[in-house]
Amino acid sequence: MNDNFEILFNYVRLLVDIPKIDQDLCRKYFKPFSATKGEIIESSGKVPQYHNFIVSGFMRNFYSNELGQEIITDINDGPRFFTSYNHFMHRTPSNENLQCITDCELLRIKRDDVDITAKLGITQMEYTVQILQQQLEKNKQRIIDHATLSAEQRYVKLQKEYPSIIQNIPLKYIASYLGINPGSLSRIRNELVK
Amino acid sequence: MNDNFEILFNYVRLLVDIPKIDQDLCRKYFKPFSATKGEIIESSGKVPQYHNFIVSGFMRNFYSNELGQEIITDINDGPRFFTSYNHFMHRTPSNENLQCITDCELLRIKRDDVDITAKLGITQMEYTVQILQQQLEKNKQRIIDHATLSAEQRYVKLQKEYPSIIQNIPLKYIASYLGINPGSLSRIRNELVK
């Protein structure tokens, strides 16, 4: 009995119940994978090979713009799915890189196997709809935050909601994620201490 | 034969093919609805009653913050679905208002009927996944734009991608949507003319 799968199931159960048959399919087709700090598990320009579930560890999602700057679009820790989902599903090359910020434990499934579990299982489609809706709500909130909050307010909010990110992720990554210049964020952080 | 349904079907066909049976279900359960400029078709605090498809016209989605300011989260014209989808599906009160900025032609379906068409039809679930994915991509891009572009650049981009919004929507709505102070946007627009 692999603990990692229990973490996956508990995460899924936040949205839908998983019948035994779907659990077994997960155990059969999701493969454990250990990645080390700095490792890029999906690269820009390539079709994403896996749908990744972070069991533990921190990851980031970034792309390089015309000026060669890395733009970080997402930072997350487990438990959580973390995939360039659209490109993965449509088998199209992604412009994003998925990289481990710390050592990570993953469970991952190949693209073809997702079609198999969709056919043989029961709840996958329902879960997909649920998690897409959930993700959509989160993204809507991020848009609102950008449109209505100052840089300082966005940082404070992140600090409250995801203190583990502040504690574990380099400032320059957080700055890019929040759309703030690293120097400015350093100053903001310094002024907050007072 | 109602032209409005052809507009709906053509819009849906951008993502999935609609078999005859699903077309008939749409014709049976989607009802035409005309709304006039300024009309609020879903109100904050209430469970959204309809899933709305804009055939023609411009609508906005907004909520009121603690200070009583209207924050506009979305502006769109037809053809397009326009609903507080999460709250509609989960039958929970939404904090958002859907309002017509111009006279609008809609096709709308009641919540209970969505369950019926889901059961009797074929492609609804697949379409839902597709359009959620599409919406997710659009929202990701909006986040990136906020994080990487200046106020002026965001306005210019909107102008390029959705010139009809610039032409048809009051400046103060556009300002709120872009997260810019109306006075600032007026100045930005003025300086762009030179």
Added chain:
DNA sequence: TATATTTCTTCACAATTGTGAAGTAGTTTC
């Protein structure tokens, strides 16, 4: 452990955007 590399902080200054008020223009309503 020493060295090299990367990240973070700090600074002065610049650029952008926000604020609130006042006036102008435009629109709606009766």
Added chain:
DNA sequence: GAAACTACTTCACAATTGTGAAGAAATATA
């Protein structure tokens, strides 16, 4: 068509954030 209302522009000034450089601190590598 006049009055009332709403939206837009403009202004001076304030606040926030960006920029680029230089040094300090932290981390990785040999």
